[in-house]
Amino acid sequence: MHTENNLQLTDGQKNRLIILICTILAFSVMNGTMFNVAIPDIAETFNLLPSEVSWVLTGYILIFAIGSLIYGKLADIYPIRTLITIGISLFSTGALIGFLSPNYGTLIIARILQALGGAAFPALSFLIPARFLPEQRGRVFGIVSSTVAFASGVGPILGGVIGSTFNWRFLFLFSVAAALAIPLFRKWLPLEEKREGTIDFLGAGLLAAMISSLLFFITSFLWYTALLFFIFSLLFIWRTMKAKHPFIEPEILKNMKYTTTVLTSFLGTFVLFGLIFIIPIMLRNLYGLSTLQIGLVLFPGAMAAGLIGQSGGRIIDSKGGALVVKVALILIGAGSLLISTFTGYAAWVIAPCLLISYLGFPLIQSATADLLSSVLPDEQNGVGIGLFNLLNFVAGAFSSAIFGSILDLNSAHIQFNPFAPAGDSILYSNLYIVLSLFAFLGLTVFTLMFTRNEQRQSTETPISYN
Template sequence: MNKSYSRLTVRYNHNQVLVWLCVLSFFSVLNEMVLNVSLPDIADYFGKPPAIANWVNTAFMLTFSVGTAVYGKLSDQLGLKKLLLFGIIMNCFGSIIGFAGHSFFPILITARLIQGIGAAAFPALVMVVVARYIPKENRGRAFGLIGSIVAMGEGVGPAIGGFIAHYINWSYLLLIPTVTMITVPFLIKLLEKEERVEGRFDIAGMVLMSAGIVCFMMFTTSYKVFLLIISVVLLLLFIRHIRKAADPFVDPALGKNASFMIGVLCGGLIFGTVAGFISMVPYMMKDVHHLSTAAIGSGILFPGTISVIIFGYIGGLLVDRKGSLYVLTIGAAFLSISFLIAACFIEATPWLMTTILVFVFGGLSFTKTVISTIVSSSLKQKEAGAGMSLLNFTSFLAEGMGIAIVGGLLSISLLDRKLLPINFDGSTYLYSNMLVLFAAIVVMSWLVILNVYKRSQKNG
């Protein structure tokens, strides 16, 4: 009787942990997606160009990407429970600051930086919690459930964001992460106290890398050359530092693995390009077709984001049956062809963009599946943890950079001219040329990955 009761209690605790992890996963993704559709409204509210307004998302992605690497390295030293609770509190703290001070742009950006610091704990630690607290025979189901919840958050984010921004106000979107506070008492009760593991944390490496990235992102906003020079100097100092550090923030040995680095860099280019495109869609739909924020969120973005669930499943099946490079080619074709069709028919019905976005998100889903597969296959067993952590960090960072770079290009006249033999009105040339540029980046990245991995297969 006691043994049976004990087993039921343990199973009940495991299920409770999983429920609250799903809540955290859902709202962490939602926090990333909901404000994207409101970027034009935020730009109009503050009277800022896209290069500045896009920092509402770029600031979040900056600390979010760096944070995922930091939390992963600190999890053994400080314990999952403390870090997870710290992340929740910081995320909610940033939300309240952002909502209270949303009328002041510097406060809004500061709040998004704080939100990113907090939200980074969720993807970095949730999977580790599953590995430690969920029984081995149930982990597959747990990972699958969390993956589905994340996909659902990505799907409904634009619809929720568009509805609230249009019918209430975009500032209320900042309060959504505060819902995660309901998980705190349960996680305190359910997660065990862990023993600390002694170790060093490379603070100098983190600071050098973060400062270099910030300067580069600021360069993409203002195009002031001195910021680019500072960025390059800081990143060179970072590379020099990690070669000498006892426990470096990034393992320099990974840089010697050519296949791994090509996969990470080219994958980052594709992810950043798609993130930049998605951030451009609301501006494009408002400028070219004069759609409302609600219509953009629910009618244009929602079908594409929700299709990720289906394409993710199909992509996994195709990788197993046809191979990674086959699926990568399909994903790259979806992306590049979709961008080119949008570039040529941008002034056609806005609902064409709905269909295009379904294939863009499908191509992104295929590409993410493949990049993870081929990058992991290029790593030795002892490099797997550090390598996959670097891939996740690079992917999140590339998305933030993509949003910043696209915002900068939308704010200058570099591409605002007729380049294609098609007659458009007004600012349509700018968006059309950007779409052609996106297609070129995807095709170039695909060709490089294809060449490198075919060569490595022959040599292997």
């Protein structure tokens, strides 16, 4: 459908597009990881409980999740250049409001605006290679994976330096600077015509309401939020079955390889976001580390992920995506188990344990994306990748909300890990055990369902003689 755009691009223009993708993703990723190390400072500024401050991340991720799928659908109708401009404008405006926010409510509004704009970044970064660089898609995904991992490494240390030198508000100024890239995006992205199409905004709204009510129930345990979740779930199912073009096409879920891969990615992302949320709070409460010191603990693992991300594409090409997914989940689970065991020891011991889990991050992201592109027909790639992004971000939102609520307890009386030291660290040690179990659950589900499906298909495929 878009091959005419591809034929008009020179090698220089293609390279500029790759730079665009990496630039917008770097801003998006660093915006998240910088705020991870600042969570304790924000909680102190507004006197918030862990479950309350979790909404700085959860609210952002929730809007980000729904928005990423909407932007993917909008890109089938409107030019990507227009969507990028709108996205960066909202992202930078939200950042400016966040910098000036006088209270917690204004801060949440700022983060929502940022999410409304930032949701364009991951959605369009997948679509740009597919639309304009189809013959280089594999290479671009490898570069993108490396960029995400590298930005994840730079984010904590940059957030720590800015937060400790000034304060957490100045982290927003970094995101305001994204607006400077709008002229370059408008110059480098090809012109496109507006196309026909519709979006089920009612279905999108019902899905957002369904997820929001569940998150509110997780953080508040109010009975009426559970009732709202049940009502919105029924309405969303009704809308999906009745709409001519529903927000999420149920047909795609009949592909078992796709469903298994998405579920596996959901569990892996749940664990990674849980680690990213719990670690800074633990390092502040248990070890009394400053924002900069928290960033230094996170830095080695994130940078190691950046290095392995550069070769992730080659590993997948030579060994296959399914094997790499299994290795990634083993790394994530093993790292979480080690953190559980050594929580309570010196803070520097946490860094190499976290590094092991971080190594799984770029591997599972790039491997699942590669698998999805191979198990879906071309006409379902856009919707499939959009739903994949949506569920990953929802996993992150659930993880932050659930563990934020648990951390409100402040202590635990039962110790899950017999090798971990007793004392104030028991609650954190228990949470890391739970995270490792989720990682190994993902490994089990993927191994049983995906591999079995592959074997069934190989036995059913007839042999052809040429």
